[in-house]
Amino acid sequence: MAKKNDVTVEEKLRALYDLQLVDSRIDEIRNVRGELPLEVEDLEDEVAGLNKRLEKLDADIEVIENDIKSKKNLIDESKATMKKYSEQQKNVRNNREFNALSKEVEFQELEIELAEKHIREYRAQIEQKNQVIEQTKERLEERKTHLEHKKSELNDILAETEKEEKSLIKKSEDFEKNIEERLIKAYKRIRNNVKNGLAIVPVERGASGGSYFTIPPQVIMEIAGRKKIITDEHSGRILVDEELAKEEQEKMQKFFS
Template sequence: MATKTEVTVEEKLRALYDLQLIDSRIDEIRSVRGELPLEVEDLEDEVAGMNTRLEKLKADLEVIEDQIKEKKNNIEESKALIKKYSAQQDNVRNNREYNSLSKEVEFQELEIQLAEKNIKEYRAQIEQKSLVIEETKGRFEERSEHLKHKQGELDEILKETEKEEQTLIKESNSYEALIEPRLIKAYKRIRNNVKNGLAIVAVERGASGGSFFIIPPQVQVEIASRKKIITDEHSGRILVDPDLANEEREKMETLFAKLK
């Protein structure tokens, strides 16, 4: 069994390129989900927020209904007092007592008017809040249905890809274990610094894959010799020759087909 010191540069390049193909496949699976998980999470927060708002609005209505009951009770109490004071006026001994009772009656009448005004205002609030509740309910139902639809989409995608993704993650970890830590660190650093996550690319038409900068012929010869690890001076990505890339791609496509 070969030791790590006996691993050739070509073997390192093949292992790195295989790792890149596996990680790119994982990226591809995750890109299928796109922003869907975040969208579902946002919808869940939105629906929860609407539900909380509905509960608060309903609680507000209960408070207003209680206030109306209280004002109605106050009106009945004032009417009873008016009846009482009016009856007492028939038995007064002087004008002072009569006027005092008249003021009490007048005060209770004003209390009734104020209570009736308050009730009118409360009912206007109920009407307004009821409209808001209906609008919020409609929005809540619409967003809940949208959430259900999006959650279904996400569940379907997860069902189709989760098993493959988990297997690929294990494969990725296995390949990482075969490569020396220094190279893995460089690979991950490059991968994090490029938009498409491609840390290792093949030479295509004399240039680094995805780049327009032509690689000098002598450097291309060195890349094809597979004697040392060469990076693109413009992007910093590790370069491999087209033949090696095609060979490893065919090998990995066979692996991916088995995982589906």
């Protein structure tokens, strides 16, 4: 096999165009997947977020239920204290002692009223949180179903294309090894700078492929001569003649099929 530096310009152009055809095919496969992997990732994040929200709501309810227990204990203690003071009132020696005990009873009654008010508020909070839990659970089930559907869709596409994509990536790497480094760097730079990833395009009807800018006849002749690498002055893409492109497309089509 000839060294990279010994190959002709035509051979370099053919190798680069073959590489472009393989990379374009990989792009097509990835475009079929489109936004699906990101959609799946977003849905997984949303499901995880909803689960965390449910955990927090459950923890909040547990705290409120403990507060209710605490208030119920306080009520029981106040009732016991009231009973004790009521018993003591039966054995008082004067009005001053009776009035002092009556105030203590009144204070305990107020404590009970306040505790019962808090319990009602806590129960209202629990009811409100339970409503949010129900809504969150409904949303979670809907998102889970949607996630399963999207995962299934993605897995089907991956099953169809993964083998081909791996084979094409390997072919792309093999092609790169046989092309000199400076050309690969230029190819990748152009590919990253253009929207559709086409770094090498054929001349079609007197213009560079996918462009409306006309190429002067003298330049078209130079491109057809395949003696030097010529780029489109408007897009920076490397240009090949239509015949070479057609030959390489036919050759690579056999590989793709």
